[in-house]
Amino acid sequence: MKAKESFAGCLSRLELMELDACTQCGECLKYCPVQDVTGDPSVSPPEKIRIFREFIKATDTLKARLFGPDEIDRRLLEDFARAIFECTTCGACGEKCPVGIYTQRLWPILRREMVKRGLGPLGSQAEFPRNVEDTGNVYGKPAEERFKPWFPEGVEVLERSGIAYYAGCTGAYEAQPMVRGDARVLGAIGEPFAMLPPEEEVCCGFPLFITGQHDMLEGLVKRLVDAYSARGVNTLVCSCPCCVNMMAREWPLFYGGSLPFRIRHISQLVAEALRAGKLRITKPLRERLIYHDPCYLSRGVGVIEEPREVLRSIPGATLLEFDLHGRESRCCGAGGAARKVFHENAIGMGRLTIDEAVRKKADRLILSCPACYEKVNEAMEGYEKQVRITDIMELLAELL
Numbered sequence: 001m002k003a004k005e006s007f008a009g010c011l012s013r014l015e016l017m018e019l020d021a022c023t024q025c026g027e028c029l030k031y032c033p034v035q036d037v038t039g040d041p042s043v044s045p046p047e048k049i050r051i052f053r054e055f056i057k058a059t060d061t062l063k064a065r066l067f068g069p070d071e072i073d074r075r076l077l078e079d080f081a082r083a084i085f086e087c088t089t090c091g092a093c094g095e096k097c098p099v100g101i102y103t104q105r106l107w108p109i110l111r112r113e114m115v116k117r118g119l120g121p122l123g124s125q126a127e128f129p130r131n132v133e134d135t136g137n138v139y140g141k142p143a144e145e146r147f148k149p150w151f152p153e154g155v156e157v158l159e160r161s162g163i164a165y166y167a168g169c170t171g172a173y174e175a176q177p178m179v180r181g182d183a184r185v186l187g188a189i190g191e192p193f194a195m196l197p198p199e200e201e202v203c204c205g206f207p208l209f210i211t212g213q214h215d216m217l218e219g220l221v222k223r224l225v226d227a228y229s230a231r232g233v234n235t236l237v238c239s240c241p242c243c244v245n246m247m248a249r250e251w252p253l254f255y256g257g258s259l260p261f262r263i264r265h266i267s268q269l270v271a272e273a274l275r276a277g278k279l280r281i282t283k284p285l286r287e288r289l290i291y292h293d294p295c296y297l298s299r300g301v302g303v304i305e306e307p308r309e310v311l312r313s314i315p316g317a318t319l320l321e322f323d324l325h326g327r328e329s330r331c332c333g334a335g336g337a338a339r340k341v342f343h344e345n346a347i348g349m350g351r352l353t354i355d356e357a358v359r360k361k362a363d364r365l366i367l368s369c370p371a372c373y374e375k376v377n378e379a380m381e382g383y384e385k386q387v388r389i390t391d392i393m394e395l396l397a398e399l400l
């Protein structure tokens with residue numbers, strides 16, 4: 001695609017109005033974690049919006065239509081693409097935006113547009129489609145190792161059930177204590193659940209979606225939806241916020257209609273089981289726990305109270321909060337596949353999370369996302385401040 005082709009065409013009318021509504025007030029700047037660690041104004045939300053408006057001006061105004069579009073400097077396009085891919089898509093800017101720009105939706109659209117123009121994805125993100133094609137996961141790891149190394153003994157899995165559990169690629173390959181905890185807790189609830197065989201539980205599509213590589217998505221989504229439907233599933237449970245977000249918000253669009261089952265985050269199921277007395281936490285834990293809300297769980301799908309309900313039901317535990325929590329949560333640096341390319345940024349953001357947990361004298365930092373788990377653990381390596389990191393279901397499984 002040439003730089004002269006319409007830039008407005010990738011946006012809906014509402015999104016164009018949102019873009020136009022940015023007053024450059026800078027209110028969102030204080031909440032952008034990438035801006036915090038890089039200090040680079042080109043990655044800031046208003047600057048990205050300003051530049052994209054310039055692109056639209058060059059290709060879509062009356063002048064452009066009458067006299068032909070202006071040529072956009074290739075360097076400017078490349079710098080913009082870099083800024084768009086450096087963002088973690090955490091959505092904190094949109095949460096604080098007084099004119100209500102839905103940035104957690106806007107940035108992925110602009111990434112897709114950059115990909116269409118040959119300006120993205122960046123670095124190893126480009127390997128995602130081939131890896132998914134060859135192995136079913138973005139890491140290019142063998143499908144037969146998807147469940148075997150971590151799935152706990154003694155937990156029954158059915159071929160067909162009303163409830164199914166989707167482990168997800170990052171959990172299964174990069175955050176195994178987390179998915180082991182999921183399976184143990186689901187087993188303890190006592191309602192037998194189904195899982196797809198490892199070669200059928202392919203990527204949910206989120207890494208492809210978020211890096212603007214959409215070609216395979218329709219096929220991937222239909223394959224998964226049909227596989228769960230064929231097993232009589234009416235509730236699909238998952239612990240990864242990115243997967244849950246992808247399934248709940250994007251799958252219906254790629255599937256072409258409503259899904260034939262409900263999507264639930266594991267904390268919702270567990271909170272319900274605790275309330276119903278199907279699950280009991282027996283061991284006390286006299287610790288100060290601080291819970292980090294994953295961006296795609298809190299801002300993405302609005303699951304905020306249930307993880308806290310689960311943690312509050314641990315006898316003896318004290319629940320602390322980050323200054324920015326719930327819908328205002330600060331990204332730990334692992335989001336939007338930016339960590340694959342901008343490693344130092346991700347480590348910097350992870351360390352800001354660690355700093356606050358240590359400052360608040362937490363005994364444990366409780367996470368609920370495999371990408372956070374992977375990256376914040378990495379940020380802890382060799383860092384002078386230390387706090388124990390545990391996934392919420394990993395912790396619960398220890399206390400049942």
Ligand code: SF4
Nearest residue numbers: 032087088090091093
């Ligand atoms: S989505 Fe997050 S990282 Fe991206 S610009 Fe907004 S606040 Fe910054």
Ligand code: SF4
Nearest residue numbers: 022023025026028097
């Ligand atoms: S808060 Fe909203 S209107 Fe203000 S600069 Fe940021 S994106 Fe623009």
